[in-house]
Amino acid sequence: MTEDAPRPEARSPRGFNDRRGRDVAAERAILAAVSGVYELWGFEVLETGAFEYADALGKFLPDADRPNEGVFALQDDDEQWMALRYDLTAPLARFAAQTWETLPKPFRRYAFGPVWRNEKPGPGRFREFWQCDADTVGSARPEADAEIIAMAVAGLEAAGLPTGAAVIKINNRKLLNGLMTAAGVETDGQKLAVLRAVDKLDRLGPDGVRLLLGEGRKDESGDFTQGAGLNAAAAERVLAFTAAGVGGRSETLAKLADVVGGSAEGDEGLAELAAIDAALGSLGVGPDRALFDPSVVRGLEYYTGAVFEAELLLSTMDDKGQPMRFGSIGGGGRYDDLVARFTGERTPATGFSFGVSRLASALKAAGQDLAVAQRGPVVVIAFDQSRMADYFAVAQEVRAAGIAAEVYLGTSGMRPQMKYADRRLSPAAIIVGDDELAAGTVTVKDLDLGRALASGVTDNAAWREQRPGQQTVPRAELVAVLRRILEPR
Known part of the structure; x- marks a missing residue:
């Protein structure tokens, strides 16, 4: 470098973190503990490359000419677009479609590694972070969902969360579809508005969701959000559905049957949840560790059956020592249409994923920090x-x-x-x-x-x-x- 050449500023790109020994060690400890659980349950580790062809990812690609919205993409010398993977599930779907004839079926795999998202970074929101997944591809049985849920419970506890420090909340997209039928929702736009309203229940409460189910809601800044346009009776039916999750799993199923029973898809969803309940009981997972919660939505277009979300129950503090609600530390569900993008044939699949860095942050915020001072040589x-x-x-x-x-x-x-x-x-x-x-x-x-x-x-x-x-x-x-x-x- 010549004397006149400008010197680059030493800075990290936004959304990318440098981590030293103690933090890396904490995440390695989580990965080792959870991997041990997955292998104990008979899951095989799978590693896929950091890059996938952009058309194989599919989710974040609104611009076909330059698919670099949501992902980090580049064009190879053969003019094909490649992108850094944004999760570990899309590569699994590609791998399963590519090697299906040689795989044991169902195929049970777990994976961990970095993922990248070309999104606006913010507090706790990074462009590069580690995920850890477990999935079963090739089984449509509700017991496969139950096994993934029970294994998620065991994995989170092995990672350092005390028993009872987190709960897996479970719903079924078929129940939501049955609810739409019972509430008289017909158009896709209205259905999407209802699901988005339900997804805001934790933040806005029943009164706020009631407004979004009806004509709409004006927030504190004066911005107006158009509502789903349901009449009062239909809106109350949706709210009754979201409130049915109080009590044990059997009690919740009975309440849900009163709201969505009678529709073919709703009854199918109820039967699947009943099978999950029975399997969880056999696996020793009680309602204190996994419960039915009809307000869980997740992936408006991604999931096809059971959905589940892990919520941290411990009291947590922010960096300033103020109480805060940490919320979700992982989630998953059934996605029976993902492999079909490649094969044209529906292939059942279910899985659970959590962000390793997010779980480490949750443990730290709850006073369960796994990071320890690293002994030097x-x-x-x-x-x-x-x-x-x-x-x-x-x-x-x-x-x-x-x-x-x-x-x-x-x-x-x-x-x-x-x-x-x-x-x-x-x-x-x-x-x-x-x-x-x-x-x-x-x-x-x-x-x-x-x-x-x-x-x-x-x-x-x-x-x-x-x-x-x-x-x-x-x-x-x-x-x-x-x-x-x-x-x-």
């Missing part, structure tokens, strides 16, 4: 550049015993090197000067003990008394001394 202090080979031999000896170690490779003196080791949260520093080399010894400085004393810790006095802050020992005893320092308090 043992640092070998470098006194003399001519002795670097000796320092590397010590570090390699420590690493051979399974203990992380490094040789300081800067040019600073003793004090800055010790400060470096402290910033790395190193458990110990190893000092090997000329005297130690001549005598076949090493000096080990216990940095953990120093940090404990500096912080004024008053408990575990015996632990501190048994640990000298610095000791010179024979080289053959180095690993044993380090292991004693690394033992948990």
Whole structure:
């Protein structure tokens, strides 16, 4: 770079995060725990590439000439558009359609990895984030939905949520369609308006939804939202449907039957929920962990049957210590039309997905932060550049015993090197000067003990008394001394 060349500003693109050790470790812990649950339930891991052909994604592509709305897309040298995947389900549908003849059926897979969305970023809303999914492709049985729900419950608890800290809320799109028939809703536009109104129940309450089901609603800013245009009786029927979720699962089914029973699609949805209820009971998942909630809408055009959403129940605080409602931490449902985009044949599928970063944020907001201070390596202090080979031999000896170690490779003196080791949260520093080399010894400085004393810790006095802050020992005893320092308090 010439002196006159402008220097780029060091900045991150909006919606993309840099993460250091403790946050990465927290998300890795979640992924390891949840993956263990999925494999215990017989699901196979599947990895697909970051890019898919844009026409295989389908969801965010309003501009056929340049499909870069909602996704990050580029044109390959063969003039085909490729886009970074926006979720893990569309690649699964493509993979299933492409390899269907060779797959065990049903095909049970789980996946995790980054996804990218070309959307406006905001608080808690990123353009790149990690998802973790589990899906069953090829089974139309409601028990497949129940299994996914029960596994989601187990996965969230394995990730660190205490039992009862979250609940899976379950609905069925067929019930919603039966409700439309019972309420006299005929046009697609009116149906969409009703579903959007129901989806706002948590935020606006029954009175606000009642207005949106009727002529419309004016918000606090004065903006008017056109309503669905239902008459008063039809609107009350919809509200009665959304209120039917109070009580146990069997009680909810009985209330729902009073509202949507009698329509063919509504009765089919009720039968599917009854089968899910029975299977969840057999799997030991009670209504305190999974309940029926008719207000759950999700994916207005995406889902075809059961839908479910995981809601955090713990009290959460924002960065300023103020109470906040965290809401959904994952969701899913049945999507029987996705594979058919490729094959023309309807292929049943159901699955659950959660954002790994979002779940980590939820745990942190609820005081269940999995992020822990990352232990640094043992640092070998470098006194003399001519002795670097000796320092590397010590570090390699420590690493051979399974203990992380490094040789300081800067040019600073003793004090800055010790400060470096402290910033790395190193458990110990190893000092090997000329005297130690001549005598076949090493000096080990216990940095953990120093940090404990500096912080004024008053408990575990015996632990501190048994640990000298610095000791010179024979080289053959180095690993044993380090292991004693690394033992948990």
